[in-house]
Amino acid sequence: MEVDAVSQQTQEKVEQTLSADLIVGIVADIKEDATGGLFDSLRALPGSPRIAVLKNARPADSAAPKPPTGEKDPLLSVIPWPQQEVAAVGEPVRSISSAYQSAFAVSQKLGARACCVITSTLEAPAWDWICQLVRPLIEDDFDLVAAYYARRKFEGLLNSSIIYPVTRCLYGKRIHNPLGPDLGVSVKLFQRLLDSNGNSRAGASSMHLLSSIAPIALCGNFKVAQVHLPARSYAPIDWMNISSFVVQALGPIFLDMERYAACWQKTRGSLPIHEFEQPIPISQEEKAELDVGRMVESFRLANRDLREIWGVVLPPATQFELGKLSRLAPDQFCMPDELWARIIYDFALAHRLQTINRDHLLKSMTPLYLAWVASYARELETAGAANVEQRFERLSLAYEASKPYLISRWRWPDRFNP
Amino acid sequence: MWIQVKQALDQSTMKFLTGTARLLPGIVALIVALVISIFLAWILAFLVRRILAGFHFDEKLRVWGFSAIAEWSPMESPTHLISRTVACLVIVTGLLIGVSAIDAESTSLLVRNVFDYIPNVLGALLVMLVGAVVARYLARSVLIGAVNMNFQYSRLLSAGVKWLVIVLAVAMALEHLKIGPGIVELAFGILFGGIVLALALAVGLNSRELVSKSLERDTNKTQTETFEEPFRHL
Numbered sequence: 001m002e003v004d005a006v007s008q009q010t011q012e013k014v015e016q017t018l019s020a021d022l023i024v025g026i027v028a029d030i031k032e033d034a035t036g037g038l039f040d041s042l043r044a045l046p047g048s049p050r051i052a053v054l055k056n057a058r059p060a061d062s063a064a065p066k067p068p069t070g071e072k073d074p075l076l077s078v079i080p081w082p083q084q085e086v087a088a089v090g091e092p093v094r095s096i097s098s099a100y101q102s103a104f105a106v107s108q109k110l111g112a113r114a115c116c117v118i119t120s121t122l123e124a125p126a127w128d129w130i131c132q133l134v135r136p137l138i139e140d141d142f143d144l145v146a147a148y149y150a151r152r153k154f155e156g157l158l159n160s161s162i163i164y165p166v167t168r169c170l171y172g173k174r175i176h177n178p179l180g181p182d183l184g185v186s187v188k189l190f191q192r193l194l195d196s197n198g199n200s201r202a203g204a205s206s207m208h209l210l211s212s213i214a215p216i217a218l219c220g221n222f223k224v225a226q227v228h229l230p231a232r233s234y235a236p237i238d239w240m241n242i243s244s245f246v247v248q249a250l251g252p253i254f255l256d257m258e259r260y261a262a263c264w265q266k267t268r269g270s271l272p273i274h275e276f277e278q279p280i281p282i283s284q285e286e287k288a289e290l291d292v293g294r295m296v297e298s299f300r301l302a303n304r305d306l307r308e309i310w311g312v313v314l315p316p317a318t319q320f321e322l323g324k325l326s327r328l329a330p331d332q333f334c335m336p337d338e339l340w341a342r343i344i345y346d347f348a349l350a351h352r353l354q355t356i357n358r359d360h361l362l363k364s365m366t367p368l369y370l371a372w373v374a375s376y377a378r379e380l381e382t383a384g385a386a387n388v389e390q391r392f393e394r395l396s397l398a399y400e401a402s403k404p405y406l407i408s409r410w411r412w413p414d415r416f417n418p
Numbered sequence: 419m420w421i422q423v424k425q426a427l428d429q430s431t432m433k434f435l436t437g438t439a440r441l442l443p444g445i446v447a448l449i450v451a452l453v454i455s456i457f458l459a460w461i462l463a464f465l466v467r468r469i470l471a472g473f474h475f476d477e478k479l480r481v482w483g484f485s486a487i488a489e490w491s492p493m494e495s496p497t498h499l500i501s502r503t504v505a506c507l508v509i510v511t512g513l514l515i516g517v518s519a520i521d522a523e524s525t526s527l528l529v530r531n532v533f534d535y536i537p538n539v540l541g542a543l544l545v546m547l548v549g550a551v552v553a554r555y556l557a558r559s560v561l562i563g564a565v566n567m568n569f570q571y572s573r574l575l576s577a578g579v580k581w582l583v584i585v586l587a588v589a590m591a592l593e594h595l596k597i598g599p600g601i602v603e604l605a606f607g608i609l610f611g612g613i614v615l616a617l618a619l620a621v622g623l624n625s626r627e628l629v630s631k632s633l634e635r636d637t638n639k640t641q642t643e644t645f646e647e648p649f650r651h652l
Contacts, residue, residue, distance in 0.1 A: 243566045294568070302565045305572045309558070357555065363562045 020110045021049035022138070024130055025081065025103035025117040027056050027096065039076055041131055046139060052110060054081035054103055079106070093248040096181045097210040101197070104190040104209075114138060115190055116145075119181040120232045132227045133184040136276055143222035144213065145184035148176045150231045150280040153380055153388050158249055160392050161372055162344055165399040166253065171218035171260075172267035174396075176226060178214035179249065185213065189222050211252035212259075219263035225274040243366040250362055254351040265407055270400060281385065290381060295374035296330045302367030309364045313350040318342055325371065335375040337398030343368055344399075345406040353413055441520060448516030455512020459505035466504050470497040487551070542591035549587020553580045571620065578617040585609050 024042065035055075042051050055078055081102070096119050107115040114137040118130055129147075136142040151160070159177060167178040185193070193216060197209055217224050257264070303310075303326040310319060321339050328334070347365050351358055380391060470476075475497050479487060491499035518529045557580035564572035589606035593599055 243562075298566075298568050301568060301570070301572070305561060305565050309562070357558070360558050360562055363566060366566050 019050065019112075020052035020077070021113050022051045022134060023054060023103060023107040023110065023112045023115040024051060024134070025054040025099060025106075025115065027099045027117065027119040028121045038130070041128060043076060045131055045134060048075060049113070049138060051076050052106070052112070053078045054106060055079070056081055092245070093179070093210060093252075097208070100183075100213075101209050104185070104194050107187070107190055108194060113187050114184060115187075116184040117180070117182065120147075129182065129229055132229065132277060133182060136225050136227070136274075137184045137186050140225070141186070141223065142184075142225045142274070143186040143189040144217040144224045145276075146175050146177050146180065146214070146224070146226045147182045147229045148226040148275065148279075149229050151385070151388060151392075152231050153383070153385070154377065155231070157373055157376070158245065158369070161340070161369070161376070161395065163249065163253060164392075165341070165396040166257075166344060166348075167214055167218075168270045168396055169399040169403055170257065170264035170267065171215060172264075172270045173218050173224060174270055174272045175214055175218070175224060179210055180213070181210070182229075183213060186222075189213075189217055189220075192216055192220060208252045208255060211249075211256055215256045215260050215263075219260050223274075225276060228275065228277040228279050230280050242370070243363040246366050246369060247359060247362040250347075250365070251351075251358065254348045254362075257348050258352050261410065265410070268403075270396070290377050292333070292374045292377050293330045295370040295377075296333050299367045299371035299374070300326045302364075306364050306367070309356060309360065312355050313361065313364075314343065314346050318346065322368075330374070331378070333371075333375055333378055335372050337395050338402060340372050340395070341399045341402040342405060345402060345409065348406070349409050349413060352410070444520030447519035448513075451512045451516035451519065452509070455509050455515075458512070459508035462508055463501040463505040467497055467501040470500060475500075487547070538594055538596065542594040545591045545594060546587055549583055549590070553583035553587070556580070556583060574620060575617070578613060582610065582613055585613065 022045070026038075039053070042053070045051070053076065099119065100117055103115050103117050106112075114134065116130060116134050116137070118133075120129075133145050133147065136145045149156070156177075159179065163179055164176055168174050193209065193213060196212065196216060214224075216222075303322055307319075310322070314322070318339065321336075325333070325335060325339075343365075347361065350356070350361055355361070376391070380388060383391070476488065476495055479496050487496045487499070488494045492502060514529050514532060557576045560579045561572050561576035564575050569575070585606065589602055589610075592602045
């Protein structure tokens with residue numbers, strides 16, 4: 001698998017680099033003149049580990065980037081790392097997953113103790129991100145260090161509304177960004193990931209790697225921590241592609257639910273995990289122009305035309321609630337948290353039972369997600385940062401309260417259909 | 419005169435009775451073949467049903483993505499569909515054996531023709547099955563895609579795509595069965611063209627407003643290039 005995952009150019013450079021303690025994979029583009037700051041920051045890590053930096057190299061770049069220092073650095077080597085651009089309009093989850101797979105393969109080859117992959121856009125003050133993610137791996141023997149980004153009100157909504165609460169509720173640990181995309185992983189964990197990924201089907205493996213990191217770490221009792229980091233910068237989103245994001249992000253998560261059912265069915269409630277650094281306050285956000293009407297309209301249209309599909313996924317009580325919701329005016333539009341949590345659980349169950357084609361199933365969920373976004377946006381239009389945290393805590397508790405419903409439906413899908 | 423009539427009547431009666439007597443073993447053989455085939459069909463259908471049920475065939479078929487077959491099956495069970503198909507095949511084979519026993523010379527040609535036609539029937543059935551599955555898949559894809567694009571006539575589009583594929587499959591199946599190939603070709607052309615025209619008219623006439631709004635939106639977007647949605651999902 002290693003040979004497939006790593007390109008020829010990277011392979012050659014890896015052969016030259018005999019070993020390293022730490023691998024840092026940087027998917028995002030960095031300007032050549034800015035690499036000095038990054039390398040200085042890495043050299044300042046405690047214990048002076050030997051570091052190999054996998055730096056994103058565009059196919060056009062023929063020459064491999066070199067460390068800014070004139071002479072060869074024994075502690076830091078740079079390996080060119082051809083990656084596809086992590087574009088928001090393309091297939092971000094898939095391309096980030098393949099970057100992780102490649103970074104883990106190189107780490108295994110060089111016998112590294114830890115690996116850290118950074119996919120967020122890096123700016124000068126953000127050099128410390130990498131060190132902050134790496135330090136708990138090196139100093140405190142943590143196996144997984146996730147980023148806990150400062151939360152802007154209307155950003156990372158798919159994570160806040162589905163991915164985080166589902167992971168928290170299922171596996172019982174409050175890991176705020178289980179899909180990263182910036183994560184630090186110990187040798188123990190990436191070995192386990194590579195092993196379990198090698199056992200899964202070749203076509204699906206690159207897709208599942210990113211989503212499998214948190215479940216494997218949490219179910220395998222690995223030491224998990226998160227580091228408070230500033231808000232991420234995001235590429236603009238193509239509205240027409242939301243359904244493909246939903247498919248990419250939720251498909252592997254639902255598959256993992258199937259894979260680790262024995263683990264999550266034993267878990268009740270949730271516990272906080274170890275946190276490093278202090279929460280970073282978000283400066284007052286500019287008042288954005290919200291177009292909730294369009295999302296509500298999309299939901300209404302789907303409630304009219306997708307009944308045939310939703311009818312085989314959702315129980316009658318939920319369909320009745322959605323019918324009532326579709327008759328509300330946009331300024332009164334409000335989706336209860338319990339309803340939203342049950343909808344997600346029903347879709348996860350339908351995904352497991354393959355009631356309909358999985359791609360169709362997840363794409364048909366998009367209008368429901370937009371309905372939740374509309375409800376959330378209307379509720380928090382004028383709210384401050386503290387209210388946002390409280391709002392998501394309430395949502396997560398609703399997921400936890402509905403977990404018995406999920407377990408009942410999961411165990412007896414034919415008999416338990418309220 | 420009366421004696422001649424009586425002789426003719428006796429001869430014809432004799433002829434009829436002799437013919438009937440000659441046919442009788444064949445008819446009895448037909449009935450026996452039919453009874454045996456019905457009995458065999460019942461046993462085979464029972465066995466196939468038991469084997470497929472033990473194999474959880476219905477659930478497996480759904481998992482493999484052929485849930486559409488269930489809707490076309492008796493009692494919504496593909497197991498029943500297969501067991502009944504097997505039974506029908508056995509009964510038809512028994513019937514053909516019985517028919518060939520009546521008059522070997524005249525019926526053997528019929529039996530040969532029927533057997534020659536079986537591959538065409540199987541081919542047509544396969545084409546219809548694949549057509550139905552593809553039609554359903556494409557109809558759902560179009561429906562979901564159109565709804566996600568906020569298209570008001572999603573169901574119309576989806577139904578249009580579904581019937582286009584079904585009409586195409588039926589035309590191909592009839593072509594395979596060699597039933598009026600010329601008429602089928604012509605009818606298919608007219609029907610297919612008609613559906614496409616109807617869809618084009620329906621979409622075109624009803625979406626004038628949509629297109630003008632879309633163009634207007636694009637113009638406004640270029641005027642305010644800095645406009646960005648406030649929501650970020652991933």
